[in-house]
Amino acid sequence: MSDTLDIIKKLAEKDVNEYITQAADEGRKILGYMCSFVPEEIIHAAGMVPYRLRAVGSKETRLGDTYYSAINCSLVRHIFDKALNSEFAFLNGVVFMNGCDHARRMYDNWRNAFQTQGLGPEFLHMFVAPHTTSETSFQRFLDELRDFSDVLEKHFNAALTTEALQNSIAIYNQRRELLRGLNEMRKLPEPPIFGAEMLAVQSAMTSIPVENAVDLLEQLTIELQNRRIDGEGKLRIVLAGGAMEEIEHIQMIESCGAIAVADNLCTGGRRADVSVEEYGDPIAAVAKRYLYEVSCPRMIDEFDKRSASLEKIMKDYRTDALITEKLMFCDLWGGENFLLKQESKRLGFPMLSLEREMYGGGEGQMRTRVQAFFEMVRNRQS
Amino acid sequence: MNNPSTENFAISRAALRASRFGAMLSRYPRALGWVRRLMLPLAIQDENSFNKHFRFFILLAGCAMSDPKDLKALGILSRDLNAYMENVMDEASDKPMVWSEWNLSNEILRAFDVRQYVPETFAIVSQMAGSDAAVEMIERAEEEGMAPEHCSAAKTAVGALLANEAPKPDVIISSSHPCDSVASSYQTLQYMTKVPMFVLDTPYWDDDKSFKHYENNLWDLIAFLEKHLDQKLDWDKLREICANVNQTNHYLQELSEMSRAVPSPTSVEPLLLSWLGRMAAFGSPNGMEFAELVHANARERLRKKRSFIEKEKIRMIWYDVPLVFAPLFPWLEKKFGAVVVSDFMGRIQTVPIDTSSPETMVRDLAKTHLYCTMVRHTRGPAEFYLEEFKKIIDEYSGDCFIFMGHQGCKGGWALRKMFRDVCREAGLPSLFVSSDIFDKRHVTEEEVKRQFEDFFRSNGLA
Ligand code: SF4
Ligand code: SF4
Numbered sequence: 001m002s003d004t005l006d007i008i009k010k011l012a013e014k015d016v017n018e019y020i021t022q023a024a025d026e027g028r029k030i031l032g033y034m035c036s037f038v039p040e041e042i043i044h045a046a047g048m049v050p051y052r053l054r055a056v057g058s059k060e061t062r063l064g065d066t067y068y069s070a071i072n073c074s075l076v077r078h079i080f081d082k083a084l085n086s087e088f089a090f091l092n093g094v095v096f097m098n099g100c101d102h103a104r105r106m107y108d109n110w111r112n113a114f115q116t117q118g119l120g121p122e123f124l125h126m127f128v129a130p131h132t133t134s135e136t137s138f139q140r141f142l143d144e145l146r147d148f149s150d151v152l153e154k155h156f157n158a159a160l161t162t163e164a165l166q167n168s169i170a171i172y173n174q175r176r177e178l179l180r181g182l183n184e185m186r187k188l189p190e191p192p193i194f195g196a197e198m199l200a201v202q203s204a205m206t207s208i209p210v211e212n213a214v215d216l217l218e219q220l221t222i223e224l225q226n227r228r229i230d231g232e233g234k235l236r237i238v239l240a241g242g243a244m245e246e247i248e249h250i251q252m253i254e255s256c257g258a259i260a261v262a263d264n265l266c267t268g269g270r271r272a273d274v275s276v277e278e279y280g281d282p283i284a285a286v287a288k289r290y291l292y293e294v295s296c297p298r299m300i301d302e303f304d305k306r307s308a309s310l311e312k313i314m315k316d317y318r319t320d321a322l323i324t325e326k327l328m329f330c331d332l333w334g335g336e337n338f339l340l341k342q343e344s345k346r347l348g349f350p351m352l353s354l355e356r357e358m359y360g361g362g363e364g365q366m367r368t369r370v371q372a373f374f375e376m377v378r379n380r381q382s
Numbered sequence: 383m384n385n386p387s388t389e390n391f392a393i394s395r396a397a398l399r400a401s402r403f404g405a406m407l408s409r410y411p412r413a414l415g416w417v418r419r420l421m422l423p424l425a426i427q428d429e430n431s432f433n434k435h436f437r438f439f440i441l442l443a444g445c446a447m448s449d450p451k452d453l454k455a456l457g458i459l460s461r462d463l464n465a466y467m468e469n470v471m472d473e474a475s476d477k478p479m480v481w482s483e484w485n486l487s488n489e490i491l492r493a494f495d496v497r498q499y500v501p502e503t504f505a506i507v508s509q510m511a512g513s514d515a516a517v518e519m520i521e522r523a524e525e526e527g528m529a530p531e532h533c534s535a536a537k538t539a540v541g542a543l544l545a546n547e548a549p550k551p552d553v554i555i556s557s558s559h560p561c562d563s564v565a566s567s568y569q570t571l572q573y574m575t576k577v578p579m580f581v582l583d584t585p586y587w588d589d590d591k592s593f594k595h596y597e598n599n600l601w602d603l604i605a606f607l608e609k610h611l612d613q614k615l616d617w618d619k620l621r622e623i624c625a626n627v628n629q630t631n632h633y634l635q636e637l638s639e640m641s642r643a644v645p646s647p648t649s650v651e652p653l654l655l656s657w658l659g660r661m662a663a664f665g666s667p668n669g670m671e672f673a674e675l676v677h678a679n680a681r682e683r684l685r686k687k688r689s690f691i692e693k694e695k696i697r698m699i700w701y702d703v704p705l706v707f708a709p710l711f712p713w714l715e716k717k718f719g720a721v722v723v724s725d726f727m728g729r730i731q732t733v734p735i736d737t738s739s740p741e742t743m744v745r746d747l748a749k750t751h752l753y754c755t756m757v758r759h760t761r762g763p764a765e766f767y768l769e770e771f772k773k774i775i776d777e778y779s780g781d782c783f784i785f786m787g788h789q790g791c792k793g794g795w796a797l798r799k800m801f802r803d804v805c806r807e808a809g810l811p812s813l814f815v816s817s818d819i820f821d822k823r824h825v826t827e828e829e830v831k832r833q834f835e836d837f838f839r840s841n842g843l844a
Contacts, residue, residue: 334529
């Protein structure tokens with residue numbers, strides 16, 4: 001048993017947690033953000049707490065649907081519904097990103113709700129990241145990071161110094177190193193943690209101050225040293241996909257006879273353990289890490305790299321199969337699924353594609369599909 | 383996956399025949415006017431297995447474009463369309479084949495000695511041929527595992543490749559605009575063809591830094607093409623093309639503005655035609671001549687205070703793509719006297735290109751590309767749509783707004799409340815139709831027509 005894991009799981013289940021409340025009480029500003037390309041280090045270096053927006057706890061999208069249509073992503077509709085319900089009232093600002101067509105429109109819709117309904121906060125910023133990794137894009141991204149730093153300094157009257165950024169990079173790297181350590185343990189034949197639990201860890205870590213995250217991860221690392229899950233007869237799987245925060249969904253998959261030992265999910269472990277270089281110009285180091293390492297299907301010129309990275313994960317973690325997770329109407333992951341399917345044929349790994357609405361039910365049907373898939377994988381192995 | 387190695391172009395050949403026939407008829411615009419009168423009843427019927435073969439003819443000649451002078455203009459444009467299709471199918475050619483995404487402006491590409499193919503326009507070509515091949519291609523792509531939510535244009539592009547209706551590319555050019563669907567589907571096309579691909583990174587904002595970034599992308603594109611085509615860009619040719627583009631844009635921009643007059647001397651059709659013609663005729667002498675002629679014809683009507691359609695009763699402002707699997711515009715014109723006075727696809731709003739040096743050309747091309755249809759509105763914040771929309775409402779005396787919500791355009795659907803609010807504030811009745819430009823499985827022609835009838839009646843417009 002791990003006490004820390006229990007604490008973390010509870011953190012993952014709710015929006016507002018004691019760490020965030022405490023940080024706010026201490027006068028730290030909380031800045032919500034939407035996507036893995038938003039550099040947490042810069043927000044932190046400006047003295048604030050970056051907080052990843054999640055749909056957790058959302059029961060419906062009634063209000064969100066007054067803005068979005070039924071063919072928009074359910075994650076976005078849930079999050080915006082919560083915003084309209086004032087469930088993010090504790091935020092001092094929100095940073096949006098041009099991640100996908102659904103998410104980037106939240107910048108527009110939130111501003112409209114701010115103007116027409118007084119929905120706070122006032123600071124609503126669009127952070128723009130390129131969709132390619134060329135040198136031209138790198139220079140543009142570097143510029144965007146500098147502009148972002150300036151905007152934060154001005155709006156929040158913060159002093160974002162080089163030293164502060166270096167310190168922020170260091171502490172975020174500490175968090176990454178600890179996650180790397182946990183991931184190493186997941187390579188063991190008897191990993192210490194289920195995939196569902198690891199997703200809770202990864203989700204929770206983006207919704208508390210990094211200092212608390214480091215403390216909790218250090219504690220968790222110690223507690224997991226002697227924890228082992230009996231892997232006997234269980235398949236080892238890797239998950240890939242967009243936003244995923246339904247812990248119970250992964251539990252369902254694992255209960256069908258598997259352990260998710262690795263993932264490449266937006267809200268999970270995608271490159272979450274890749275550090276920022278701690279030498280040279282810190283802004284350039286941040287730019288490099290975020291532009292070159294956080295690849296997802298929005299990056300148009302990098303599928304080969306993503307595929308190679310997934311292949312390496314499958315090898316390193318000795319996985320038996322891949323399950324992709326996609327939310328309905330997500331074009332980007334729709335396209336990626338198609339390509340991964342081709343890769344699964346080329347490289348000969350079994351793959352199952354699941355599609356769902358966030359918190360949308362339909363578990364029974366999915367369970368049947370997962371069971372049939374695992375059956376097929378086992379038959380193939382024997 | 384079927385990795386195509388041969389090309390058969392069955393559908394493109396049929397489209398070429400239809401287009402050549404149209405071009406031939408357009409040489410006799412008066413006779414064509416009579417044919418059109420005889421065929422008029424077909425224009426307002428629902429499409430059936432007989433009249434679908436005349437879909438393209440009905441769409442063009444059945445609508446207000448049937449003014450003999452406009453039909454002549456159509457004949458000019460079809461010269462380039464025919465040449466484009468012939469080029470696509472010219473398997474013996476030793477010129478490199480470049481695939482270029484449908485929202486890219488191809489002046490730079492034209493300044494190289496290449497053949498070009500715009501994958502998404504296969505769907506348009508198949509509509510021209512009077513076939514249902516677009517739906518077949520969509521099904522083909524979906525069967526292969528392509529995501530159903532992708533834009534049907536993107537699915538037809540992949541389907542066409544699977545069905546050997548696409549030429550083999552040497553390089554591909556794409557971009558991150560106008561939507562996720564395009565960004566995603568080009569990764570698929572590149573994966574399937576395994577040729578080098580260049581992706582232009584589209585900026586979000588409209589500020590100097592954004593334009594500069596896109597300009598830098600264009601320089602990268604030139605370097606990429608020079609390397610992979612083993613050719614040098616012909617700057618004189620580019621200068622000529624840009625000069626033609628300037629003239630063409632000037633005419634089309636004025637044409638867009640002319641429909642502010644009541645009654646409107648023009649409509650969406652010539653603008654949509656020039657949008658279709660972009661793949662073949664943008665920056666070409668024929669493209670320019672087409673624009674000049676439709677402009678002159680509209681100007682003449684404006685001078686005489688003559689309307690484009692017979693009896694203008696309803697002035698529509700149109701959002702997003704039209705339906706192209708059925709000739710909806712002739713039906714709207716004939717049945718309700720409804721004319722599109724402004725739309726977001728055909729409407730030209732751009733800046734001239736300074737042709738004095740390579741640097742000025744590339745700098746201004748960056749701007750004109752970012753002001754292109756779809757790109758201008760989709761890539762940035764809501765204001766990119768809404769400010770232009772408010773201006774259109776102020777200036778075009780519209781009676782209603784039609785949000786033709788294409789399934790692929792998720793970014794547009796995410797703004798529907800804001801469009802609704804603008805309409806409410808302006809007291810403009812609005813119709814939101816869930817539709818699909820090419821995929822008639824999503825919504826049938828009858829269903830769309832029923833929605834229009836109900837809408838016009840309930841708002842006292844018909
Ligand atoms: S799941 Fe897909 S559609 Fe939804 S926010 Fe993420 S990338 Fe966008
Ligand atoms: S029609 Fe819409 S979905 Fe299709 S390419 Fe254009 S913007 Fe994208």
